[in-house]
Amino acid sequence: MARNKRVQDREQKQQEIIDAARLLFLTEGYDETSMSRIAVEAQVTPNTIYWYFKNKDELLVSILNAELTRHANEYMMQSEKELSERLIWVVDQLQLVNRLVSTVHARLKFSPELKEWHERFHTMVEALFRLELQQIGVSADQMETRVKIAVFTIEGLLAHQLPEPEKKAICSALVAKF
């Protein structure tokens, strides 16, 4: 029982740190958020964070994993929707955490763990596109090229913030027959 209490506390505190960091990273930015600021918000001292997380980048990875499992669940719930609709939903969700996406790309070179996470994520999104493009009859020998173009373009959309109509036009061009 005492043991359970401890585990409970541990997970809770960890979650509080993750939540505080997530909010700050999204609103203020990763670089602009110091560890001590996160600590204040999570009501601990800066070095306590290092008890739960190896460093700032690993904290980011934890946030991303939480984000991902949450969204993966929501995604599964939409089995009735068209694949293309689900795809646009994914893009919209990514848009919402745009700042995290930029940070991931910016920090790839500093953190092997982050790089690994990023690769796993890319594999997932590419698999999604492959399904979609198969449905509209893209041939196997054109498939990989089309998948890469689609993924890169989504990344560009997230990075550059285009006006909504142009964004929509580009999205549908990506999943149309060339």
Next chain:
Amino acid sequence: MARNKRVQDREQKQQEIIDAARLLFLTEGYDETSMSRIAVEAQVTPNTIYWYFKNKDELLVSILNAELTRHANEYMMQSEKELSERLIWVVDQLQLVNRLVSTVHARLKFSPELKEWHERFHTMVEALFRLELQQIGVSADQMETRVKIAVFTIEGLLAHQLPEPEKKAICSALVAKF
């Protein structure tokens, strides 16, 4: 004469700092290169750099401008080549300074001057693509979408380092009729 000497010295010293920083940014990376390291390489003290450049980001902008004017000249020399060939040449050149490209994207949010430079650069590259796509008969109403897809995909190629054949395939898909 004394005056000319001074101007000469000034430009030379400035150029030495730019050259040292360029090399270090490309080989070690922007974040990994401290101002004092640049100073050592350029044979000045760190704060002397601040006499010539407002800050580290402005130094980066100076490097980029030097890079751009140099390449713009080389580009002009190739008027005999096919547009598509020149396009691939541009991509190859960008590949060579890949690390600077990543740094520009990573630091957009910190430096308005860098952001302005980046926008000018994008406008140039988009104009290039527009010419190319016009030649292969892309219609006006599809033009902007196609241009954006092409530019974003190039950015993705630079960021992700694909195997050469896949890179080539993607490049030609971009300038082919959809």
Next chain:
DNA sequence: ACCTGAACACCGTTCAAGT
């Protein structure tokens, strides 16, 4: 096991003072 106070090494940048 969990948390802290205090310190470390390092960073980009500033500024008064020199020539």
Next chain:
DNA sequence: ACCTGAACACCGTTCAAGT
């Protein structure tokens, strides 16, 4: 005009010491 020595504020991270 040009350059420097010395300092500033701040950062992520570490570690010995406490409970």
